[in-house]
Every structure is written in C-alpha cells, then in structure tokens.
Amino acid sequence: MTVKEANTYNLVADIGGTNTRIALASGERVLPATVRRYRNADFAGLESVIRRYMSDEGNVDPAAACIAVAGPVRDGRAAMTNLDWTIDTATLARATLSERVAILNDLQAQGHALGHIAPDHLREVLRGQPASPEATRLVIGVGTGFNAAPVFTTPRGRIVTPSESGHANLPIRTEQELRLCQYVSTAHGFPAVEDVLSGRGLERVYAFLGDEANDPRDKTAHDLMAALEDGSDPRATDAARLFTRLLGTVAGNLSLIQLPFGGIYLVGGVARAFGPYLSQFGFAEAFRDKGRFGGFMGNFAVSIIEDDYAALTGCANFLREGDGAP
Template sequence: MAERDSPVLVADVGGTNTRVALARGRTLVAASTERFRNAEYSGLDAVLQAFLERHRTLPERAAIALAGPVRGTQAEMTNLGWQVDASALAQATGMAEIALLNDLQAQGHALAHLPETHLRRLRTGTPEAGPKLVIGLGTGVNAAPVYAAGAGHIVPPAEAGHIHLPLRGDMDYRLADWLIARRGFASVEDVLSGAGLARLYAFHAQEAKTGRTFDAAQIMAAMEGGDALAQATGRHYVRLLAHVTADLALITLPFGGVYFIGGVARAFAPWLERFGFESAFTDMGRFSDLVTRFPVAIVEDDYAALSGCAAYLQAH
C-alpha cells in the first residue's frame, strides 16, 4: 500500500472532550471515531495511547486540532491546562510525524470537502471562486480566511475574537462602557462567545433594572419561551454578529462564502433570520452591494475538524 494511502490519525481536542479517529485520504474510517472525556486523562498523550491500544494500530502520521493557540510544534490548552508538544507526543505514542493545528484552521481545511447536507444556508449571495472565511462561535470566538493553494489550502492562524466590538448607536456605546468597566476592553469575544451572550444579557438586565442573570442555555430557553428581555438580548446579539461578520468579510473578501462553526452558531441558527441578520449584514453603506455578494452558511457537521485534519495531511 502506498504510504499516502496508509491510515492516519486525526484528533480534535476541545476543552471537555477529545475526538479521535483514523482516516484514509480525506475520509474517516467507518466506526473508528471515539470520544474521550479529558478529565479522565492526564494529558493528550494518554488519550492517544488509549485510542491506539484499542484499535491495535500505529499510524505514521497524525494531525491534531486544538482549541487554543498553536505556535509551531507547541500548543497550550488554555481552558484545560494541557501543554502539548508535537515532538514529545510523537515520542510517547511512537508515531513518526504529528502536526498541530488550531481548531479553526482544521475547520478551514474541511470547508472544500463538506457535503451540502452538512451545511445550513443562511444566504446564497453570488458564490464564485475565491477565499472563504470561517468564523467560530463557541467557548471563544475566532475567525480565519481560507485560501486555495495547490492541492490544499492555507488557513493562517488568527485571534480575531479579540478585536474591538463594532459600535453603532447609543446602546452599543453604553455596552462598550459597561464592558470596559468590567473587562478592561470591549472585544468581540466579550459579547459573541457563549459567556459573552450571558454578559450581553446581564447588560440588558441592568438597562431594564431587573438584576437577573442567566447563562447561555437559560437565555436560549427564555428566548424560545417568548421572554422579552431574552429576545431583546438575542436581537442585539444577532445585529452585532452581523456587523462583525460584514467587517471581517470586507477584510478578507470571501467570495467563496462565510461559514459559521461552533455550538453558539448552531444554537442561534433558527433566530438569525427572525432577528434580522440579513438586513444588518448588508447594511454597510456604500459597500452594501459588495457585502451582498458573499454567501453565508452554518456548518452542522460535528466531525468537520477531523475531516479538516485529514485534508491537511493529504495535502502535506
């Protein structure tokens, strides 16, 4: 069997769970995907060793997506406390080559290979060949452009969730002042992450002088139940998300489409049309006609990061 047809190991390391699978080419091997609870293991090396022992295999190559900053062969899981070193991991597992990717980079490598059934289209735009933009909304917020390059793609790392929150109108400026007083800075992640949604609700509760605090799950349930304060928070969230997305789109010109990933994005999917995402996204003044051309979709594939790791290995 040719080396490039040999099975490879792919993994997606989150704050709570790690998914691991085998892949051939860009295709995950049927029934090979397993989920491990990180709290039950001392580190990623122990997770991978358990997987390899169970499957009685030792692939030569691996690609691992991590929810944290990656610098070359080093990564830090900020919400988990794991330090990951590719060389040490290779030595511990016996694999010859291990590549580390930020989880958003892995999602970017998957975009070109996702079937239409794994996408929820929000707007069709005018799709054409060109860069794509992937935006992650979950425990954190990040975004990265995806550029075609030879047989694969280039997905540069970024920390786009830490940029300034776009502000329009008195309420946004009051929100920014409120965030600065509590966070020292009014960033996109401070509002659009899961914890950020809870902050946005707390701001609206203060504005309404109710003093209530809800977490993200409670807010979503209250929105579904018709609660006025929760729905006002949701509308504000959707408008800010649309403005951030349009700003990033004007930077990257994603004629190939904008793709949201992450649990918060999927949770808000039914509310985006209802709360005016389209009108806010295209409200960019003299640049509105340009922004209108960009397609937007939500990725509904929980295993896209694993497929992205496989695509990365196939191209490298």
C-alpha cells in the first residue's frame, strides 16, 4: 500500500448506529477509493475503529478530522441512542493525532454538503421558484430516525444549526391522524414525529392500520417497501399513502418555520425509498395544504439527495471552510 504524505489529507467519517464509514478528503472532495465501512459491533469504541482505518490506509496521518454522528452534539460531545461509545473531540483528536477536529450532527453534515453534490444525485420532487445563492435551505432526514437542519449562507460562511425536530409532536389534521397519535401514545406515552416518520415509523403505521381493521399483522420496513413495489399487500400501500401525507404536512410546517427559499432536501434511506411514490401518494398536496398560504408554498422546491457520500462530503466541506478556502 502506498504511504500517504503526512498532513496532506483530512479524515472524515459518518457514524451510524450499526456501521461507520470513514474516508480521506482532499479539500472538499472525498476520495472514493479510500472509503471503508466498519461494523460498530466489531470495535470497542471510536478510537479503535479510527485507528484501524488509519492502519488500513497505510498509517495515514491526517491534517484534520471531522465526523458526523446520528445524534445530538453539545460542547464537543455526541450522544447516540444505539451506540455505547465515547464520542467527543478529545477522543477524536487522540485517535487521529490531529490538532483540528470537529463533531457534527449528521444533518449538519448533510447541510454542509449542499452545493457540492452532483446534479445526477438529486431527484426533483417539487419545483419551486428561483432563489438567490444566499437563500436559506433546509435538510430533512428520514431514515432510522427523523430530523431537520436549516442551512444559512452568511458573509462569514455557512451556518447549519442543529435541532431535534423528530421529537416534536406529530401534527394532527384528520380523525385518522388523531387515532394514529393516540395509538402511538399508548405505546410510547408521546406521539413524536419520529415515531411515525422513520423506518420503524412506517412499520408502526402499518400496525396501526391493522389494529383499525381488527386484523393485526406486522411487517418490517423492508418487507413493506417490497410489497409496495409488487402490489402484493394493499395495506402496505395504504400505510405508504398515510406516511407520505404526514411527511408532506411536517415538511410544509418546517418550511413555514425556516422559509427555505433555496430549497428543501430530503435525505436518508427511507426518503430515498419513497422517492418514486411521493407524487402518487399526495406529498405535494399535503405539503401545500396550508390554507391561505397554500399558494405561498409554491416558492419551495423539494429534492431528494441520492448520494451515499453526502455526509462525508459535508464533513470535508466543513473542514475546508474552516481553512478559509474559497
């Protein structure tokens, strides 16, 4: 293996609950040949997986490091529900031997990737109105969980503020949605957005419809998407339609809060899986169903990011901006 010159590349990583992906970046560009995936269960913690990667890449000595994590970050420390690792800047600096390190929420990383994603990795859902390059944008993550992050362009650089939007109350517009909220509350004590708009949330919507029909059945999100594709289970289609309309409602609410005239970007495995179905299941109608502001909602374009490396690219761009590069 070729030994890489010290302090030439930056190390970037995307840490999920099950797997960690790590790569090297040159400026804002992630080097595809250096991307490696590791099962978290095979490692004791962040330090050990990063040191394995650095060894696998010829004992690379990165100039700086930035990681994205699926969880809230505060004061340089990340909290992840499904991963018992110590994830903080001190551990990251020790593991990478880098003086400059950063930890981002995964949605923050996706926000820093905007503008650096190839056009063929963007799927248009709704067309909006032209906007200036400085217009606010919004990233909405729909995958294992749900979250959102606004993206602001300022004279001093890009700012992507974190949130925990998935733990806000699920909105209610119909009697059926009220019953769904009550169904979720019975199990969890609180009807959060993430309890419905996520992979496990789709499973919960399907179970709710079974309960409504006095015909309880369970299916995994993977099986539901397969049934949706081949048309083998009408209830899977009904669950996907209810899921889609709720997603449109929540995305519309978040858009009115942040006014992302620069566009809304859906990310995550569930968002990508639903891409072909959003139009037929009423996403646009639910998104724009805002009474006298219905016409105003036409300002906002909606796209799906279909780039597996987007969080890595965001980490790379965050470090590049920190260097003061143009």
